[in-house]
Amino acid sequence: MTGQYAGRQAILSGSAFEEQIGYARAVVDGDWVHVSGTTGFDYATMTISEDVVEQAEQCLRNVGAALEEAGCSFGDVLRVRYLLPERADFEPCWPVLRRYFGEVRPAATMMVCGLADPRMKFEIEVYARRGSGAHV
Numbered sequence: 001m002t003g004q005y006a007g008r009q010a011i012l013s014g015s016a017f018e019e020q021i022g023y024a025r026a027v028v029d030g031d032w033v034h035v036s037g038t039t040g041f042d043y044a045t046m047t048i049s050e051d052v053v054e055q056a057e058q059c060l061r062n063v064g065a066a067l068e069e070a071g072c073s074f075g076d077v078l079r080v081r082y083l084l085p086e087r088a089d090f091e092p093c094w095p096v097l098r099r100y101f102g103e104v105r106p107a108a109t110m111m112v113c114g115l116a117d118p119r120m121k122f123e124i125e126v127y128a129r130r131g132s133g134a135h136v
Contacts, residue, residue, distance in 0.1 A: 011069050013062060015043040017116075026066040033070040033128040037083060038062045039120045052084075052121040056093040059124045060100050067128060074100050075133035082110040083123040093122065104133060 010024035018025060026035040040055025041048045049055055067073055084090055090110055115123055
């Protein structure tokens, strides 16, 4: 689902949060794709796993869907931010992250911070540029 505003393309995932808060899953501006902080909710059912690794997997499925709709892939990701309430939850997710970003090697930062809902254990934000990398 997409929307237009001031020459930009807004990509909507159908998440209830997007409507309630007033943001887009991603915004495409020229070749740049800005993917909002994306959590491990399955937006079709608005459910979330209690397991942090499963949340990381779902985050990346959600991010991947936004990237695909924007006309790019994980291979075009230049920057990623990982946001977690618990530092200890980061390392168990490394194999998942390596599967998506191991060949791409984007600039990355992990931050420990509170998230909007206590069920959320993992959030990912990415910046990509269409055509900048290999389609992974």
